[in-house]
Amino acid sequence: MTAPARKQALAALGTAAALALTACAGSGGAEGDTNDDVEASTKISDDPVTLTLAFTDDPPTEALIDGFEKKHPNVTIKTQQTPFNDYVKSIKLGMSSDNPPDLAQYNPGAMNSLVPAGLIQDLGPWSKAYGWQDKFPPASLEVLSSDKSAKQFGTGSLYAAPGALSVLGVFYSKSALADAGVQDVPGTLAEFEDAMERVKDAGQTPLSLGALQVGGFQLWNALLDVTGDVDSYRDWVYGKPGATIENEDARKAAEKLAGWVDEGYARESANAKADTDAQADFASGKNAFLVTGNWAAAALEAEMGEDVGFFLMPSPEGGTPEVASGASVAYAISSKSEHPNEAAAFLDYLSSPEAAKIQFDTGFMPVDTEAELGAEGVRNEIATGFAPVAQADGIVPFPDFASPGMIDKLTPGIQGLINGKTTPDDFLRSLQESWNEHHGS
Incomplete structure (x- = not known):
């Protein structure tokens, strides 16, 4: 990906100054050649x-x-x-x-x-x-x-x-962090883990996780975004010949997710919890953190008001995050x-x-x-965090994009990591097998 260019306000469509370009606009193929010779233009019809x-x-x-x-x-x-x-x-x-x-x-x-x-x-x-x-x-x-x-x-x-x-990040309860003695929003991955440890010590399960559906592999994806090589991951998702997910970065992200469960930051019962239930638990005050996308912001703000905040998954080094999963x-x-x-x-x-x-x-x-x-409130925090990601070539796709059957490997694979029945190597091997089946080994 290339860094996004600065944009100017758009002029009205279809004006006399509209730019026209004549070209072969069809994508070809026996069934789809109806408009192979269409004149591609920015000027549109005045007729209905x-x-x-x-x-x-x-x-x-x-x-x-x-x-x-x-x-x-x-x-x-x-x-x-x-x-x-x-x-x-x-x-x-x-x-x-x-x-x-x-x-x-x-x-x-x-x-x-x-x-x-x-x-x-x-x-x-x-x-x-x-x-x-x-x-x-x-x-x-x-x-x-x-x-x-x-x-x-x-x-x-x-x-x-x-x-x-859309963009994937971490929603947090300001009151839960205050009760646990956490004064600042985590700026590094270590600070995030320290905050979860403090929340656990205060008697609360830190992370609301729904692994019955996509929430589990989105957590793994968010960790891989900040600990792995972005170009290597993109190559794999995009289907570049020779790409592989069986690498040390992906293994460490899987190990960290499993380790968070072992530390009590999330529960094994997450495997039976839907994403909507995980969101509801977080909104009702049962947990301090929820990893999901901006699509949850309106509902969370409606229920939690000013208590809900948002930050992108921090990297080990800290600083302004410039990588996040989105679609x-x-x-x-x-x-x-x-x-x-x-x-x-x-x-x-x-x-x-x-x-x-x-x-x-x-x-x-x-x-x-x-x-x-x-924007104000949590949606302003999301927009503020997202802008530098978009402007730094940092948007990466979700892993289920990598092959048509990938989601059927991701969900049970993460569930296996959570309950300890699947090793990180076995998890990554299953993903690569799905990739190879679609793209060729």
């Missing part, structure tokens, strides 16, 4: 246009559509929402049909078949025309790029644009869309200052990391 957008469970979509339609009253975007568990199957069927949605929420699992089939538009011409490298954090674009096989990411063509960003709600354009320029205008709108406020108000981090948000 209706787009369809398929998405799953994400809060910003409807609000972003409302904002775009106010800016372009002649464009109507109709939505097709599908539950998360059914989305991959649904969008594969929908995009390969004779009447696909114009826009679809990006999903790496679906891309494995949609990109090779040529059903998703190569967005390179619009990226160049709009200057997306200067409007979106390049880190957020790189993860949405792939080769034509959709097996290696961070290379090749751009197939989606981000509509909102984006993103959208792709069908290669069969009859209105690709209008669909691309919606993608460009996602980088605007107006969209930034919508993204933030719906619980996500804005694509425009320099937008004035007027």
Whole structure:
């Protein structure tokens, strides 16, 4: 990834000064060559246009559509929402049909078949025309790029644009830390461990952990972010030939997670606890810390008020964190869309200052990391922590991105670390086996 460029406020879309670029905008393939010769332009039609957008469970979509339609009253975007568990199957069927949605929420699992089939538009011409490298954090674009096989990411063509960003960090209870005699927010990993020890000595389990779902491997991921080699980890997640997760950094992160359970910082019963239950326990005062993403901020602030705070997982050396796991709600354009320029205008709108406020108000981090948000409380702490990460090329993807079956290895693997039935080496070996099966050893 390259460091994100400084962004200027966007001009209105579709003006007389709109920049146009004629190029082959299709991604190719037998099924997806409908618009191979489309003229990719930043000027959109003044006539009534209706787009369809398929998405799953994400809060910003409807609000972003409302904002775009106010800016372009002649464009109507109709939505097709599908539950998360059914989305991959649904969008594969929908995009390969004779009447696909114009826009679809990006999903790496679906891309494995949609990109090779040529059903998703190569967005390179619009990226160049709009200057997306200067409007979106390049880190957020790189993860949405792939080769034509959709097996290696961070290379090749751009197939989606981000509509909102997220970041993983540590929520904490100010009152719980005060009761334990912890005066300052931990600035190093050792200080974080010392704070958890003090909380435990005060009679409370420090860390609320839900390992029944994704909370366990997100904790491992957060530790690896600050103790491992970021480039090596990205290579593995992106599917770079020869990459491996069986390395000393990943092993140490797994050992530390297991060690925290042994120290009593989290309980083995976490294996039976859902993420929502872990969040509820933390909000009700049962624990001092919770590792999760900014998506939990609104609910936690509503229940805990000014008692909840946030910091990014600190590194052993301390200082301003410049690495954290994150993801984006993103959208792709069908290669069969009859209105690709209008669909691309919606993608460009996602980088605007107006969209930034919508993204933030719906619980996500804005694509425009320099937008004035007027944030207060815990959401201000999240935004303040996130900005230097985005601006320092520090956003790294979650590990389940590495292969379609990776989540089925991560969750039970972490559960095994927690209950002591799986060694760190066995855990990492299972992840690499899933990687090898998809990418080739």
